[in-house]
Amino acid sequence: MTELDPAAGTDAAGPHAPLPVVVVGDANVDLVLRGDVVPRFGQAEQLADSGDLVLGGSASIAASGVARLGVPTSLVARVGADTFGTFTLDALRGSGVDVGSVEVADDEPTGLSVILSTPGDRAILTVPGTIPTLTGERVTQVLDARDTPGLLHVASYFLQPGLARDLPGVLARARAQGWTTSLDTNWDPGEEWAGLDAVLPHLDLLLPNRNELRAIAGALGEPADPHDGIDDVALATRLARRGPRVVVKDGADGGWSVGADGVVVRAPGVAVDVVDTTGAGDSFDAGYLAALAYGVPDERTRVRWATVAGSLSTLGSGGTGRQATRVDLERELAR
Numbered sequence: 001m002t003e004l005d006p007a008a009g010t011d012a013a014g015p016h017a018p019l020p021v022v023v024v025g026d027a028n029v030d031l032v033l034r035g036d037v038v039p040r041f042g043q044a045e046q047l048a049d050s051g052d053l054v055l056g057g058s059a060s061i062a063a064s065g066v067a068r069l070g071v072p073t074s075l076v077a078r079v080g081a082d083t084f085g086t087f088t089l090d091a092l093r094g095s096g097v098d099v100g101s102v103e104v105a106d107d108e109p110t111g112l113s114v115i116l117s118t119p120g121d122r123a124i125l126t127v128p129g130t131i132p133t134l135t136g137e138r139v140t141q142v143l144d145a146r147d148t149p150g151l152l153h154v155a156s157y158f159l160q161p162g163l164a165r166d167l168p169g170v171l172a173r174a175r176a177q178g179w180t181t182s183l184d185t186n187w188d189p190g191e192e193w194a195g196l197d198a199v200l201p202h203l204d205l206l207l208p209n210r211n212e213l214r215a216i217a218g219a220l221g222e223p224a225d226p227h228d229g230i231d232d233v234a235l236a237t238r239l240a241r242r243g244p245r246v247v248v249k250d251g252a253d254g255g256w257s258v259g260a261d262g263v264v265v266r267a268p269g270v271a272v273d274v275v276d277t278t279g280a281g282d283s284f285d286a287g288y289l290a291a292l293a294y295g296v297p298d299e300r301t302r303v304r305w306a307t308v309a310g311s312l313s314t315l316g317s318g319g320t321g322r323q324a325t326r327v328d329l330e331r332e333l334a335r
Contacts, residue, residue, distance in 0.1 A: 018071040018293040019150035022179075024139050024163070025059025026131045026156040027077035027092070027102060028111030029084045032278055032318050037116035037123075054318030055091035056113050057131070058155035058186050061279040061319035064095035065286025065309060070326045071293045074098035076142050078130040084110035085130075095320060101142045105130050119274050126189075131159050136166020140173060149178035151289055155282070157196075158188040164195055171202035180204045180292065183244075184285050185212060193219030203244035207285050213239070213248055237262045247288055247303065249281045254307040257299060267304040270311035270332060279319020284310030287329070301333075308332045 035049025055064060059077060067073040075097050079085035081104050088110060092099050111129035115122055143152065152174050157164050171181045182205035185196070193215050200206065208216060210232055217235040220242075233256075236246040240260045247257040254269035287309025291302040309324045312332065316322025324332075 016295050018290070019295075020072045020074070020146075020148060021063075021066050021151045021153065021289055021293055022074050022076060022101075022143065022146070023059050023063035023066070024076045024152065024154045025134070026057035026111060026159055027060045027075065027079050027088050028057045028113060028126075028129065028131060029087055030054050030056030030113045030115050030278065030318055032115045032117050032276060034117045034276065034317075037118065039116075050317070052317045052321075053087070055088060055095075055320045056115075056279075056318075057088075057111065058184060058279075058282050059153075060088065060092060060097075061282035061323075062153060062155055062184070062285045062289070063097045064092065064320045065283045065313070065323045066290050066293070067096035068323045068325050069286065069290040069309070069329065071290050072098070074101055076101045076134070076139055078103045078105055078108075078134050080104070080108050080110040080130050081106045082110055084112060091320070095323075103138070105133070108133065115278050117276050117278055119277075122278060126159075128159065131156070132161060134160055135162045136170040139163070139166075139170050143170075143174055143177065143179065149174075150180070151182065151293055152179040153182045153184070153285065153289055155184045155186060155285075157183060157185040157199075158190070158193075159186070164199075168198045168202055171199065175202060175204075182207060182285075182289065184208070184281070185216065186281075187212060188215070191215070196220065197242075200239065200242040200244060205247060205288075206239060206244040207247045207249070207281075207288065209249040209251075209281055213246070233258060233262070233264055247306065249284050249306075249310065255284060255303050255310070257303050265299045265303055267300055267307045269307045272311055272315055274314045276317045276321070277314050278317075280310045280314050282319055283313035283323055287324070304333065305329060 063075045109129040111131040113126040184207040256266040284306045288306035291305040312324040
């Protein structure tokens with residue numbers, strides 16, 4: 001398991017070639033609409049400014065982001081044997097992701113999300129398709145076939161109930177094999193946030209945004225109302241005492257992380273002219289994971305990789321249109 005020590009050295013680059021990253025979760029397409037996107041019923045026709053069909057799925061966007069940063073990256077997911085499935089696989093290959101562990105289902109459709117995007121917010125409508133059909137057994141099969149452990153990242157926990165049920169055992173087995181484990185739950189459409197109490201002890205990293213942090217903490221019985229005198233850092237510290245270091249996406253303010261000791265490490269975001277926030281959190285994850293894969297020893301630098309990668313991704317349409325390369329990242333880090 002990679003040592004996550006925020007007090008370690010300050011070099012911006014690690015000492016070795018990057019460890020492999022395996023990302024597990026959703027693979028689908030996103031149809032991103034921008035402009036006048038708040039629906040008005042009554043058969044009213046609206047004219048949007050633009051529409052783009054792009055790679056979707058939190059896991060797929062994160063995998064694409066890690067691969068663009070020069071890290072050997074593979075995805076474990078399922079798509080359908082349809083036009084959207086072909087599009088998804090081609091887009092992943094175009095980002096440098098190994099799709100050899102993506103299963104293609106003959107009789108199931110690929111998932112689809114329609115994203116109604118404004119500069120400051122977005123709404124998402126998702127047709128799950130193959131997304132919920134990935135199992136923990138399949139993930140374990142892929143990991144057992146690997147010779148070298150690295151980083152195992154799981155995304156979209158609540159869209160994959162079968163995987164969620166199996167995840168504590170999958171993560172425990174992976175850690176015993178030497179994998180560093182991380183999870184981005186994303187939002188729970190049912191807003192129940194169930195099952196995470198069994199998962200957290202087997203995680204090295206939990207990567208929520210502020211709203212997800214509060215929802216997870218509340219579901220686990222931690223008071224999440226600021227009127228109770230509990231701030232977000234205190235909530236994250238309580239979650240960290242259950243197992244993982246908690247790395248929090250904080251929008252335009254960048255991000256921060258905290259361990260069980262309560263010591264907070266912060267890094268700012270990058271001021272950009274936002275085109276689309278879709279997938280920015282997944283690119284944040286990708287930046288942090290890439291820093292770990294490269295062996296970056298300093299926690300503030302790892303969080304800075306995350307905030308830069310997340311910020312730069314908002315310059316293009318969809319989650320992967322303007323994801324950072326290693327050159328982009330290093331240029332911004334040098335400012």
